[in-house]
Amino acid sequence: MNQTVPSAPGRVDPANVEAARRRRARMQEEERRSKLVRRLVTPEGAAIRLKLATATERAGAFLIDVAIQWAIVVATALGLLFAMRAMDPGSRNMAWAMWLVFYFFVRNFYYILFELGTKAATPGKRALGIRVASRDGGRLTANSVLARNFIREIEVGLPIQFLLMGGDRVQGWVALLGLIWSGIFLLFPIFNRDKMRVGDLIAGTWVIRNPKTKLMGDISSSTKTAAHERFTFTPAQADAYGIHELHVLEDVLRQSTQDVKAQVALRIRHKIGWQPDPGETDTAFLEAYYAALRRRLEQRMLLGDRKTDKFDTR
């Protein structure tokens, strides 16, 4: 924040104070988010920005996966119980033995099998658009996947065992110590910069966001520019806003209701002093203004001048 909000000396406009507060909040939020971004330079020399998954996303993915695991375990156990009624005692034991082994594999290999796949993500991670990646940007090896998941045993398996331990006083104390220990492991991802579990640490991995973004039409596309002919904005009008407002306007045009568009159009018209023509629709006005603003800002950017927002007056 190197820019101060311009305001007339001696007179403090409450609207300006509010705007400055919001700008500060926005920049803090941007800074907070940029802490989760890591640069990966590909062998081609281009930088890709990887966004780390937040602790909340990881917890959410884990809960989904646990729910799926439980669903598998409970469903197969119920199916087995049902099938067992028709069996003689010998095959009953056999079936039970097979199920126990199956349980072991669901418990320990559910994560491993999915993370070894091309998507490097369990169903829970996929649902939240995150995946596992190697921290050094290289290949995610099978060994890493094994390591990060076997460690889960002391992060999740051990605390559960401690919880199930009850009984006399000594065991109570052991259980308490165990819970403290597991609390350290549980909260570990929150207290390190890279949001790593202990398993990630040992395996040399981290979990990154991998959302699939759809390419949408360009708002300033050629088919529309023909209709925009009648809108001509003066340079001063095109200079009224900055990149931040352009992006907000893009969001408004892509996803907002007619109502919101009408309000935004009203405010922009007011700000730039635009007299609406009789047949002019709000959407057409906004699209034309978007195109004009973007053209102006991109021109300035080519000259090395990024106007971050409307307060950025240079």
Add this chain to the structure above:
Amino acid sequence: MSDLLKSYRFREERESDWRKLDLILTRAENSGVKALSDEQMTALPHLYRQAVSSLSVARAISLDQNVIAYLESLCTRAYFFVYGARTSLGERMMDFLRRDWPACVSSALGPTILAALFLFGGWALAFFLCMQDMEWFWTFHGQNFWDGRNPDATVDYLRSTIYTEEGELSDGQLTSFASYLFNNNAQIALFAFALGFAFGIPTAWLLVYDGVMMGSLHAVFWSKGLGYEFTGWLLIHGTTELFAIVLAGAAGFVIGGAVAFPGQMTRLNSARKAGQTAASIAMGCVIMLIIAALLEGFGRQLINSDVIRYGVAFSILGLWFAYFYLPRKADPL
């Protein structure tokens, strides 16, 4: 046409290539590499490089956030596909069995010997303590352990627990017991690996504890004159199972050692390097324990001759040693 935005013209020229790449990636992600045609495979590197350079340009000249976000996500996906592992799960498993596992095990010879010392040290300690005074057994095991295989049992009862009677086989009780033991042991093996993280101290404790349990039981049978028979009963699957437990302990020590003595590397890097070797060893332990459970569930029940039991035990042990420690030809890769 000069009226068009520069960034829009830029996008218009390259968009079809981006979409082609997107299509290929979606296909590969959903149905695997094999679903791609030869044409797609050859086009991929070119399309990938183009997308990456598009991203750099777009960052410099375009203010369309959707385009930049799209290219970021496209390039990330493409990067992980191009530089990620492309081998199938089956190939990875074959690699593991052929190369990775024995290589990791033989590279951890020192920790393996250390783990064996802890396990068999605990074993010997409990064995000799119990041989001198059977009261020790109760100290180790508490009052109720293992369906009456304790110092108060009769020789006949003990003998009956290590041989399978005619007709007893069909009840399948032992199969489920074997699978229970497998679950238990495999979980403990993974535990021994994971706990190595705390400088290997809990791992050592687990090994000694396991050794004490077995050693005291061994003493019970020994003192009743069933030492030779019990050893055969134990070894037929025990050579595999105990080896697996020793290796699991070794995996824990590999990590523990790396965390405690990182040498020239940072502690983090050292742990990471060791962690991957150790995880391979732990994975191998699970495989060994499956084999041990099969030997226990079937081999031990079906074979009642002591000599054959010893024979099977040592030939399998020999196979394991050959598999892990015999030097092999370097891979031509």
